[in-house]
Amino acid sequence: MLFANTILLENVQINLENTFESGQCFRWNKISEHEYEGVCFGEAVKINCINGLVRIKLNREAIQADEKIFRNYLDVSTNYEKILESLSAKSKFLKKALNFAPGIRILRQEPWETLCSFIISQNNNIKRIKDIIERLCYFFGKRISDYHFAFPSPEDLSKLTTENLELIRSGFRAKYIMDAARKVASGEVCLNSLKDMHTADAKLKLMKIDGVGSKVADCTLLYGYNRLDVVPKDVWMIRAMNSLFPNIKDLTEIFGEYSGIAQIYIFNYIRRNPWDLDVMKI
DNA sequence: GTCCAGGTTTTTA
């Protein structure tokens, strides 16, 4: 549904705060009680949601195609109510995590931005990840407004040197960003073609990039390619697995094809209630 | 000054 510069999406089961603060994305910022501001698809966007009614405001007249883009971004056609019901039936802890922070959806983010963001995320904290990404956009992305900058394309970045990237203070990750930009821009790692590949093959391809290991590849697949069965194993998930499911090797043994969704609820809960792990330890 | 952060690579035993 369209209204001037606003796109309306009705009956979307989403909690914007829980979704945007879940650690899957880095460019959304809260500007008021129910409203977030960010940059995606190269445009400045404001979004709010009250009682399942999502309003997406652009800096220009919205057209029909925009609605499709944002329906896809929020993945509104996936029935989270049904999935979450089935996941929480399989684990009491998941039910608890869902109750603690409901309405998290896995966004369908742009693959390059996702890959690049999670390369930056390694051995780093979320605040600094966000800061580095903003500097990357500020210095090397297209200017959209006084305050907004698009995420730079791999082609743009591939023309730079590691030294040029010192401006963003990403530390040892700069060489990894450059390797990713070069390999993606040259087509050596064709992000578009990953869409048609089996998850395991796509993961191997991503790991051809220097600085992309198992975890960064998994984040890219889950958040950039909507492979909902993929479970990124970061320090928090490893701690959680050891406490909650000590005799399980892989979350898919419990949660199956939607394990990635289970993962983000568990990750979010543990990160915000770290003391719970000590309580649960025997 | 020390430790740690949504890891990965390199070095060492």
Next chain:
DNA sequence: TAAAAACATGGA
């Protein structure tokens, strides 16, 4: 093969 150490930066 497995376990340490190194890697930049900034906040606690």
